[in-house]
Amino acid sequence: MATETPSVLVVEDEPDLANxxxxxxxxxxxxxxxxxxENALDAIDDTVDVVLLDRRMPGISGDTILTAIRDRGLDCRVAMVTAVEPDFDIVEMGFDDYLVKPVSKDELRRIVDQLLLRSSYDDQLQELFALAxxxxxxDAQKTDAERKSSREYDTLQDRLAVLRVQVNDTMEELLEQDGYRRVCQDIARDSILQDQDTE
Known part of the structure; x- marks a missing residue:
């Protein structure tokens, strides 16, 4: 995710609603x-952080645009914002969230904020695992004395400590959001049920 103002692309065939x-x-x-x-496919590039995507549009559908985003390997979050009620076909779709119209200003802002926070969390986790x-x-290759005398190693340890705090803070912020908390609870419950089934 870019450090400047986050970029959101609204893909919606009703201009009044998009505006x-x-x-x-x-x-x-x-x-x-x-x-x-067609305009959406031209506009979507690696500078876009979040795409709000209608599913049902004339010409190229939102589903096709979503597939193109994922095929291009673009690192953006996608929320389907659509009048199409979700069905079992969503299981194979690569979106990050799904809102059924009509949506309120608060819902739309909340979903964008949440998607950006999830991107930040992903970035933090990737950096944390790389540094760890x-x-x-x-630790395996250098002696204790070599590590203690290395300024680079000290910097690495400091960055890891800061990053652990950031990851924990971001996770707490995510868990404060009720929808995300329910998803985490569902994942935990499903994992326990699967473990019970295999016993």
Whole structure:
């Protein structure tokens, strides 16, 4: 995720609705709109942090755009914002969240905030694991005296300590959001049930 103002792309074939969503978000985000699938495919690149995507559009559907985003390997979060009620076909779809219209300003802002926070958490975890791996390698290869005399090793340990706090803080913030808490509880419950089934 970029360090500047997060970028949100609203893909919605009803211009009035797309413009309304943009107006709701523009005070905090760099918002762009696309009123058709072809324009959306042109607008989606590695600078976009969040895509709010309608499923049912003339021409290129939201489902096709979603597949293109994932096929391109773009590191953005996608929320389907659609009048299409979810069905079992969503299981194989690569979106991050799903909102059924009509949506309120608060719902839309909440979902964008949550998706950006999840991206931040993912980035923090990736960095944490990379640094922890480097530390483990140095711990195995270097003597205690060599590690104590290394300024680079001290910097690595300091960064790891800061990152652990950031990861914990971000996780706490995510858990404060009721929807995310329910997802985590569902994952934990499903994991326990699977363990019981295999016994």
């Amino acid at each position: 309304l969503y943009a107006a709701w978000l523009e005070s905090d985000y760099d918002v762009e709109t696309a009123y058709e699938g 791996s480097k530390k483990a390698l140095l």
